[in-house]
Amino acid sequence: MNKPKFQKRTVFLLLYLVFALLPVYWMINMSFKTNEDILASFSLLPQHFTWANYRTILTDASWYSGYINSLIYVGINTLISITVALPAAYAFSRYSFLGDKHVFFWLLTNRMTPPAVFLLPFFQLYTTVGLMDTHIAVALAHLLFNVPLAVWILEGFMSGIPREIDETAYIDGYSFPGFFVRIFLPLIKAGVGVAAFFCFMFSWVELLLARTLTSVNAKPIVAIMTRTVSAAGMDWATLAAAGVLTIVPGAIVIWFVRNYIAKGFAMGRV
């Protein structure tokens, strides 16, 4: 049962990983150069290696506060999204009720409009309720597209669990919350991991709404990065460094949910 070392699968995977990393490597490369270096010469590795770009970002409050702001509202949003999506996904998966198919599809329609459409109305709405320039405003606004996504993903995974498990748990005397937390959730770990990661990701990179609803206190990193165009031209170097740093929180999130995504559906031991 020994397979040859270099299967087609492995070769394909390696090729893709190279493809995925090339632009990232180029960005990292740029982040360690100065603007002059970038524009002056083409080199695979920085000729004059410099930490200056990172230093700028990590010491300038207006830069690193952007990261913190982003992390805050993305965290809030992910938490709310998953929490409200779980019971809803369970309902769609297990029960049939009036209008269920329509509501399910309607949820997804909220992602079908270019965000530009919502800019003005959201601006007016949040100004009216006095939530402008707060983290919670962006977190709430992002619920628009994250909650439907979470519901759809979770429903998909929940439908893969046979109902016999629910019934056995009730026979064994579990209450609904007990069953849900102790038996059901561990079985859909992969779905929760994926849904959480996607909510994090879509909220993290969203620019339009985040920029419109914030000005100073809650300005996210994505907005700050758009102001790298100055009279001297594009500040490639700082932008590259900022770009590299934006990957870091997401990479950490995926590291933490990797077990949730990779663990399968374990049923029936011995």
Add this chain to the structure above:
Amino acid sequence: MFLTLRGCCWPRRSGAGGAEMARIELDLAHAYRPDPKQDSDYALLPLKMTFEDGGAYALLGPSGCGKTTMLNIMSGLLAPSQGTVHFDGRDVTRASPQERNIAQVFQFPVIYDTMTVAENLAFPLRNRKVPQAQITKRVGEIAEILEMSGQLNQRAAGLAADEKQKISLGRGLVRPDVSAILFDEPLTVIDPHLKWQLRRKLKQIHHELKLTLIYVTHDQVEALTFADQVMVMTRGRAVQVGSAADLFERPSHTFVGHFIGSPGMNFLAGRVDQSGFHCADACLQIPLGRVLPAGELKIGVRPEYLVPASANTEGALPVVVSQMQDVGTHVMLSATFAGQTLKARLSSDAAQYAPGDTVWLKLMCEQTCFYKDEEIVP
């Protein structure tokens, strides 16, 4: 610790439709890590076992005892860390499940969702490039046996759990040269009122097709009704192999005594010396003709064989009644002696005792077994 079973009078024969059943011989152990030093490092302690061709066997034991491991080693999904597996004398230890030609039915129904019932059943044959006409015929035969002929064109995904399990079984039966069918707790997700139907169907199939069937379960009722020979396992060890009667009458290990029977066997711990068996301040005469080793010993007697006797009868002990439970067909008496609990199964018209009463129960009888260090004294 070796355990051998010699096939007892199973004539070698082919199953219906030209099936060639296999005689499976195991001589192996399976450890969790490459360098096992103590018993707990083993998933399966060294054992030797032969499953005769055409026999129906059950592997019975609680969760974690190693029965599924053993099944997977037999089917080829797992290779033992040491030892061999032989099918009809052929060494198949490293052979794949396909090469061994076995079929396995899992704990939850495994079917191909996108196919109809007929296509599911035909799948193993299609993979072997059997001609279509033959496939159709064979699928028809098997569907007949499973009582699913009317559902052949239905999508398998829409059926109930028990029907799906029948399809899983059918995929095993459809191959005329299948060597053995292995079942891994197949009735777990089946509704209780359908379980007996499926059990009956399995017994029927065994009868008709004379297949070697090996059935893993933690339910003694399933094991004892299904199999001719039951192998009781605990913690990686096969403690006894025998028929239902053997296991009931002469459990060779206290575990078997506990596990089989409802409730299990009564055990009374005490000491043996020249004068007899001592427990607390009572002394019982050892039955004539029996020689028991001196020292710590346990008496085992089933609730079914524990009868009330008059005071001071030979081999009887005074016990204090704690409860009398009327279970409809019989009455269960629970009592204590010197801190140890004893249960007796009495007929419904037996005398009524109240909690606190003292009753004399005859412990020493024909069916009483003696255990030293948990093993039976022959």
Add this chain to the structure above:
Amino acid sequence: MSAIIKPVNQKAWFLILPVLLCVAFSAILPLMTVVNYSVQDIISPERRVFVGTEWFAAIMRDEELHGALLRQLTFSFSVLAIEIPLGVLLALAMPAEGWKSSAVLVIVSLSLLIPWNVVGTIWQIFGRADIGLMGAALQGLGIDYSYTGNATHAWLTVLLMDVWHWTPLVALLGYAGLRSIPDAYYQAASIDGASKFAVFWYVQLPKMRGVLMIGVLLRFMDSFMIYTEPFVLTGGGPGNSTTFLSQFLTQKAVGQFDLGPAAAFSLIYFLIILLLCFILYNWMQRVGTQEKEGGHE
């Protein structure tokens, strides 16, 4: 959602109430505003004239819109045609466990985490012959590559950028779906003598159907609304060869600052996506549940 019959339980509405509140709060008010604007001519903040369906009619007749729509449709379907199979293949190739699985997961997900304007910027540089690795490499191979001057090159670059950016989404969904398949299915297939392709076709793909549907719909919607990345990379050019629908809408709205037609266009935009998604969704549902009905091998 499978063919299994589900018990009817109207109380399930309580379970979805939180979701409805969150989404409705974010969706309905703005939607009402947009509908409101779309039937008015907003000459100035004080002067609004009700014009009914005038804007809708004008938009439908607009030639430039037809062009943008056609480009957009071609783009979206190309995206689906490449990213879905590629994503599935990638999901199959990714290791299931061990340190390798964690490492591969992180590397594959990197492109998803980059803000979209930075994605555009990276590729903008990447494709330049003077300071970019890809540009320089292609020039080195003798190809006169220019995404600013050559419309085909621009198209291909935008497509490549999208594939690089978003294929991991499909792959992650597929990967999670694959990990949810119990071992017993693979074991049974092995016992049944199934070939590797048969295992893929009869076990893996059907079990991934749910997640793949999410992947298809997501990629379709997002590619249909794509704005930032191509805008940063090519600005819509050369000419308008890479001006897709979203950029067209923004040009109209921002450039001419006419809320009425912009709102009307937004609604039409939304309805197009809705219609196409609805078709896709129903087609995929039907493909799943009707497979092999009456079909024999």
